[in-house]
Amino acid sequence: DGYTVAILGATGAVGTRLIQQLEQSTIPVNKIKLLASYRSAGKKLQFKGQDVTVEEAKPESFEGVDIVLASAGGSVSKKLLPEAVKRGAVCVDNTSAFRMEEDVPLVVPEVNEAALYNHHGIIANPNCSTIQMMVALEPIRKAFGLKQIIVSTYQAASGAGQSALNELYSEAQDYLDGKDMHADIFPTKGDEKHYPLAFNLLPQIDVLEDNLYSHEEWKMIHETKKIMLGDMDSPEIKVTATCVRVPVPISHGESIYIEVEDKSATTEKIQELIRQAQGAVLEDDPKHQIYPQPINAVGKRDTYVGRIRPDLENEGAFNMWVVSDNLLKGAAWNTVQIAERLVADNLVHN
Ligand code: A2P
Known part of the structure; x- marks a missing residue:
């Protein structure tokens, strides 16, 4: 056995x-x-x-x-x-x-x-970015229904593998030593041009497609639909994504805007759903400056959710911030x- x-x-x-x-x-x-x-x-x-x-x-x-x-x-x-x-x-x-x-x-x-x-x-x-978003949003979808998701990611270097993470460290060292930074991998191995990630942001993860979205953005859209609705092309939830590589070694951050179907949803009810959710941890206490941060998520299996707040212009809409170790839950x-x-x-x- x-x-x-x-x-x-x-x-x-x-x-x-x-x-x-x-x-x-x-x-x-x-x-x-x-x-x-x-x-x-x-x-x-x-x-x-x-x-x-x-x-x-x-x-x-x-x-x-x-x-x-x-x-x-x-x-x-x-x-x-x-x-x-x-x-x-x-x-x-x-x-x-x-x-x-x-x-x-x-x-x-x-x-x-x-x-x-x-x-x-x-x-x-x-995909790592899809997984942590699902952990945070599925309890909300189940309770209130979801009409739309607009997500912007802040993705760690390690998502591109160990050699990419090493490239970030050597670029950072070169920058601090006053030398030219040398890039071979980011934004993605499979493309023509390479740019430094250290002290920079790269709005390209994976290749850019003819529809003007990166392949990573495409994955987030269609994987979300397949996981939540069982159909990668379902029109039931509208999803759009902007994926950005940031000079953080480990743990992805995501700024997520959602519109729910049930207008009885409140920030307090969403916080309670996250508190009860499997695999999720609520870290949301603005009075005491408590919110998820990549360095605190490293090595943890959970997905951390905070900065939950109602949109000030759209009814039934909320914004939040979600962080998880991309190498573990991701x-x-x-x-x-x-x-x-x-x-x-x-x-x-x-
Ligand atoms: P190796 O270390 O021998 O190159 P990362 O995502 O950090 O870049 O790691 C990629 C992993 O995939 C490594 O373990 C690497 O092994 C492995 N790998 C790469 N190419 C092959 C291959 N052709 N067959 C099996 N494993 C591979």
Whole structure:
């Protein structure tokens, strides 16, 4: 008894957190396989105090594996997860490779755990910015209905991976040393031009599309609809997003404007919903200057909500500020949490 679990991308910013979150989880782990690129093969990492040698990820690596937790990039997932499924594993994928496929559940356990029952071997973990917004808004949607969401994000550097986070630190060092900053990664590896993030803001996350939105903004719009309404193109809730990379190492912030259907909603009622909500913590005491901040969310599994206030011009509209560790609830914790639910609901099969 117990499961054989493979972590794909184990050496990365999310992968190292996947190891920690799995160590702390309720999942009985019999055997752990740590997989990464050929560059990391032979490197030693620890799981529950034991040395584990990292292996190069290949289709055969998934022989005998029950659960795969993947965070090695979209192209790696596209190539290797079908191979893992073929060999009988259930995969929870942190990349965007399969999120919009009809038979792939896109899950935030606090919101749509039941979607797990429809899996065919692959379950997708949503985008980090989408996840924390769902934790904050689903209780409000359930109680009062949602007509519209307008979100602006303040996204941490680590969302682009460990090498991107290192780039922010070296730029900051160069800036303070009076040297030129050198950029190779931000705003996104996959585009032509690169700009420094240190002491700057970049209103581009992922590529800019022909419709003038970034791919990150597109993800927030359509993932929200798929998670809340089960239909990535549902017109029922209007969603728009502006995604901005900020020179913060870890934890995303979001300024969110919502319009609710039920006009009986008040700030106090929304605060109470957040207080009761699973995975959410209310940090909202303006008199004492209490509100969520990225540095306080680092290393925590919860999503912090504050600055809740009624819009002064539009009835039934509210503004709020939401912060969460993008590497934990935005990635590793949500992934392990999904795997815990798969185990608890006896869904580790395909
Ligand atoms: P490696 O460290 O060997 O390059 P991050 O998101 O922090 O950039 O991490 C990406 C993760 O994905 C790392 O663990 C990286 O391993 C892994 N990875 C990158 N390319 C591949 C690949 N082709 N096959 C397997 N793992 C990969």
